[in-house]
Amino acid sequence: MDEPLRDMRTLVIQLRERIADLIREQALRPGDKLPTEAQLTARFKISRPALREALKLLEQDGLIYVEHGRGRFVSAISAIQIDRPITVFESVTEMTGHYGYNTVNKVLSISEEAPDAALAKQLHLDEGARVIRLERLRLEHDDPIMYCVDYVPRSIITARLYDIDWSGSLLALLDQYKQRPRMSAASVSAVMLPQDVVDRNDLRNFGPALLITETCFNAAGTPVVYALDYHKGSHFSFSLARR
Amino acid sequence: MDEPLRDMRTLVIQLRERIADLIREQALRPGDKLPTEAQLTARFKISRPALREALKLLEQDGLIYVEHGRGRFVSAISAIQIDRPITVFESVTEMTGHYGYNTVNKVLSISEEAPDAALAKQLHLDEGARVIRLERLRLEHDDPIMYCVDYVPRSIITARLYDIDWSGSLLALLDQYKQRPRMSAASVSAVMLPQDVVDRNDLRNFGPALLITETCFNAAGTPVVYALDYHKGSHFSFSLARR
DNA sequence: CGGATCATATTTGTCAGACAAGGAGGATCA
């Protein structure tokens, strides 16, 4: 029924995909039993070790679970697919766009300064290194829905500060310098906006904010941005799967 | 140097942990080479298939990557390992304990009621099904740091409401009925406590709250709890990796 | 006939050994 699979990716990766497809196609529901290892090896014409590696991956994904001596079963998480979880790294611009917002960036301030100790540690900066501090407001129909502060090591940006349009995507800018962030370590909390920010920008009605503090890393694992993003509580909620 | 590993969990799961430990202990940095499969099988006294399954898991985690013919290497993400990410499902009791809090539960109300349409949908309830509504406050040294509302399908709990000590762990209770939650679909936002809750419980100084709304599922994929957890903003912040 | 017990089959967990395929580095040869 199914031809054996052969292309350039490793067998195991192909297998994982094929088995996930199988679950979808056959509309297997949580609790349903998967074919046994023997049946799957016969079906895909592959060896048991390769199959087991693929199944382990699906198990780690939470798509299936296993009971020794009984078999493998479709697990619950297959039913709770989150459309755009917060755990997927994306730029703020992409994120707001996904929420249906079409925001305009307003640069509040741009400056070069010496990092404090905590920041220098986050960005792995040497003694005497400097950072660019970018403070922005994101407006939806002139209504502020995000307040953002970004810190970028000065050494990354070779251009002069005032030759750059800072109202665009920071990710796109870093991409030009081959420093596109790929992943981040983030922490989430609920706060009120700092009082001075409220005063300076007339944000008395901003209300509670979801603060995401994250250190972003490029593909090589070097930190390239430290960001504080205050999301207006009434406008944002992030989804994720826990298991 | 290392004794072989034996306990009740499957070998592969133990192995994954041991190898992750190895990376930490030896302070391997992104790009560093891992021991070869041959060295690891010798070290841990396990077979190659078992080892490979474990390595595949770490690869999927993004902790390591592999190059055919060259070896396995530590990847960038290993640098941003989050100790206890929010994406790991655990009970509120476990979570607060991890934060160093030793909270006392105070039951505000317990009742049986008819779910509204949204709730019935979240819990996959049939027409006419009823739910238990549990409203609690978590106190740290008499200071409220969480306000929680849980909804559980009435059909799960066979005992009479007032025969149960609701101040304990809800997870432990559900476990007794073989309905232990294993995973959840959650959403995170920043809010103020509802006004009536503030008034009734004297919570004027609670400040902004991190609200986690989640539907919890048992191993079979059936929803068993719908929970609203308001975390006092000044006391909680959750970490996660994004990639 | 009913229920408990036991033997057997099924299914996953683990192991051993082998060969294929890709990559790296040194030896060889022009």
Added chain:
DNA sequence: TGATCCTCCTTGTCTGACAAATATGATCCG
């Protein structure tokens, strides 16, 4: 000196086997 080839190392895949947990049905006994 430089290019080529060979060999070794490492990961990818396969085969076959046995152990351990579970399910099933037969058997035995009251």
